[in-house]
Amino acid sequence: MTARHARFRTVLGLLVAWGVLATTGLVAAAPAAAGERAWTRLAPGVRYRQFDIAASKGPARAHLLSVDLHDPRVSVGLLYPGAVGARATLSTLAGGRGAVGGVNGDFFNITETQHPGVEATGASVGPAIADGRELKAAVPDGQRFGPVLPPGTSTREVIGVDGEHRARLGRLALDGSLRTPGGQLALGGLNQYALPVGSVGAFTSDWGSVSRVRATCGTDTDRAAPCSTVTHEVTVRGGRVVSAAATPGGGPIAADAEVLVGREAGAVELRKLHVGDAVTIRHRLVEARSGQPYRFAVGGYPVLRGGAPLPGLDADTAAVRSAAGIADDGRTLLLLALDGAPEFRTGLTIAELAAVMRRAGSVDAFSLDGGGSSTLVTRDPGAGSVTVRNHPSGGAERPVPNGIGVFSRA
Template identity: 45%
Template sequence: MGAVLAVVLAFSTGVGDPPPEHGAERALAELGARTQLAPGVTHRGLRTTAAAGQVLGDVVEVDLTDPTVHADLIMPGAIAARSPVADMANRSGATAAINGDFFDIGRTNAPSGPAVADGRPLKSAVPPGRRMGPLVPGAEIDSVFTVGTDRVARIDRLRLEASVHGPSGTHEVVALNQYAVPVNGIGIFTPAWGDVDRAPTLCGTDGDRTAPCAVEQAEVLVRDGTVVHEGRPGRGRIPDGELALTGREKGAAVVRSLEVGDRVDVEYELVPESGHWPELAVGGSPIMFDGTPVRGLDDRERAPRSAVGTSAEGRHMWLLTLDGRQSDSVGATLHELSKLLRELGVDDAVNLDGGGSSTLVLRDPGATAVTIVNDPSGRSPRLVPNGIGIYTGSSELAFSPAGYWSLTWGGGERGCPWECPAVPSPVGPSA
């Protein structure tokens, strides 16, 4: 972490910070002086204590009321791909960035929950039995942390509404760029999925990821509202202007009924439970609402942690990492993480991927590259599929932070329930 901790806390640690409960031990011990990275974006080091020992951490505070500041998803160039957080931040010109969702590590490497970048719906959530990461009471697999087109940060849920209409009628689609298509389901894959083989997405069951692959599988490619190829699920990047419909079991029978030359209409959107369309969405497990930690959070397993939170009015964000598995920092439990966030003044918070994935990077004023400010637990920073990037007027590059891939296709397909911005072709190699 490297920050010199200079400020000893009394009772106030941040915006809206509530006093500790009567007789309760404070989580925070010291909070360092603020370093301004850019207007509306600051960094502080922190130290906290726990029954097992010292924990060191870093927090970035983001003021979304500043019109020069915004947040977006960072990605390595495809959904099913990985890259270091620092590389993704450097490519997109972020002032600060943190790792994001849990993911299908060692297989497709695609994230578990929904994702939206630059207002574009990228993927929906896998079945509950196929999620990765620790179980959190009450958490739903389609839970997300979002920043809306209204520039308000919030915890939300994104539900996939999708269908394909063809010669045999209209059929529900239950997956969008997911590493696990539900049993008997139909899935959509777009060019944003990347090069990874799509056949493994039809393996396992909704409750057992190690179960055998579905015997019945089928796939068609659609371009300009017309089926142009039929066969089994393939690998390699889907060409621009096309999408793939895959099916397993009963879904395979529907897909197999489509023939080259058939006209089909594919529609999909990610519908926010709040009614506020997201500009950014990243999957995660909510651990605090209205300044109150979720009941039943684990208080036994210590690990490096990453989290993102928001103030009550949604106009301030916090990106937080806690070091763990280090000689000078033992890590935190989910319960301790939520207490710490509460003392920082956070109202609502989401647990992001932790352990070896936990990474926070910052760009010092005038610097051409970011630096890692936390102390990752692995021998080298883990490659991850996405994260949250913070952009300021002085740091943002000419291309979109989400714009390393092409997401355009024609014909009857509709990918955005709101206006779809133009997205440039891929920039640089994907990891």
């Protein structure tokens, strides 16, 4: 081979390699450019890197965690502040649990400007499971906060890890009932900031101490609709009614008690109960597709399934976003948050987010809360605290109701 031919083959090889990288969308300049970094090992099976994206609305920077669930020393779980109706920064949640990394979780009841005098609960939209404990069910679709859901999806969508240590997408529906002296009633909610119209919802000690009034505001199709004027609340302890009130209350709920909140027809049914009446409350979250239980689950919505983007993803509205992806038949979990620094704040559209997660290796991917909530943290080997890797778009961390934490026993 002549020197000229060798030089030609070298240049051609470089061009081909660069073309492959460029088509992935994971780089916007040469590999040595600012923003393009190699993987950093945080713990066995846990790695972190950042990369830049040439997006349609402007440059974006992504922060990515790769979690190897093959490794028995690695686990993933829900980060939350000990109550459904509470919030804390992701660094506080992750640092308090000793996580080596994490990303923010579900969309949540962030404000109540439509209902003056009603307290925003801070509770998340979708279902939540922590260490096999079912914390809450999903609010009606019309009561959610966040962008419009892709066609065919709902607030019941989750990403989580099952008992076989595999990450997977699913849909968790509430299966619950009340047995009273007058008969049996279906349960419409569990620790939710919004109950279906005409239903009864159960609140446990997992809810926390925030007011339960918000659960009776809005309708199944209109989050801003007025609060119901027909409400009732009953407290059950030891299987018996111990108190009742015409309006929902607040404050801590005892570990051996549950509070039932009814609106419209549900309130009418609860008014039939009297102190001393026997009431049996049953509730569980059921995986609508496989029926297999989760050890951990958090809400959001899917954007990629089986390697293909969901139909109807928004390709126009760009924003700072967070996401989780699944690869290797559920044995690899990818956690991503975009940077909110001014030069990257235009972010990605949902369609672009799906494409980026696929090019990062995901077969399935799930959109988490974005905007000022988007946060990714890591803890360097030997460090005593976590570091916020991205720049939250609000200039500081926003308190959030939950997140996905990565843990290592190494």
